[in-house]
Amino acid sequence: MASETDWRQSLEESIRKGDPTWSSEPIFNEATGSYYQLARDVGLKNGINWETANAKAQRLSFKGRKGRLAVIDTPELSAWLNENFPLTGLGYGGNTWIGLRYWCRFRQLSWSNSEVHPFNAFSIWDNPWYYRDEVRCGHPADLPWMGVYIVGDTMRWRAVGFRKVMMHYLVEYPAPQSEDTAKNNIK
Known part of the structure; x- marks a missing residue:
């Protein structure tokens, strides 16, 4: 299993070389049966928006599993991710996209796997729960949704307008959905 030191050294080397993209080795979570991976993409200069991160995550695969932006739906998983991917000290505050969106018109949260996230x-x-700038639900009026990211310094969630960019995103390769796999916890 890759350690934090390993992936941080790999990331720092990638930055020194000027690589526009980077990703850690996927790490297996026994409790969820999923693999998780931290990725970096500078995009045109300062990162990529939520929609681009989501599309890039969906194009990835690992051990036959299709990627997606991470679904973080339990305190145990959140703690495990914070332990394995501490974001403090990463560029741009370590802010990292996850697979959650807030739909302004419907006042509803949903994950990248299309599941609704009940309030x-x-x-x-985080407090406040949204990024304080001129772009938020209702301003501009046509803002359809806000992407959610982990604030690297606090490891808490915040929503932001859909045009905002971040350098990092968290990919999940979900466990296969068959009953046999879940029972046997097959990697």
Whole structure:
């Protein structure tokens, strides 16, 4: 299993070389049966928006599993991710896209796997829960949704307008959905 030191050294080397993209080795989570991977993409200069990160994650695969932006739906998974991918000290505050969006018109959260995230479900919203700038639900009026990211310094979630860019995104390669795989915890 790759350690934090390994992936941080790999990332720093990639930055020194001027590589526009980078990704850690996927790490297996026993509890979820999924693999998780931290990725970096400078995009045109300062990162990529949520929609681009989501599309890039969906184009990835690992051990026959299709990628997606990470679904973080339990406190245990959140703690495990914070332990394995501490974002403090990464460029641009370590802000990292996850697979959650807030749909302004419907006032509803949904994950990258299309599942609705109920408001009473696990969450770790920062205070304030949205990025303070001129772009948020209702301003501009046509803003359809806000992407959600982990604030690297606090490891809490915040929503932001769909044009905002981040350098990092968290990819999940979900466990296969067959009953036999879940029972046997097959990697």
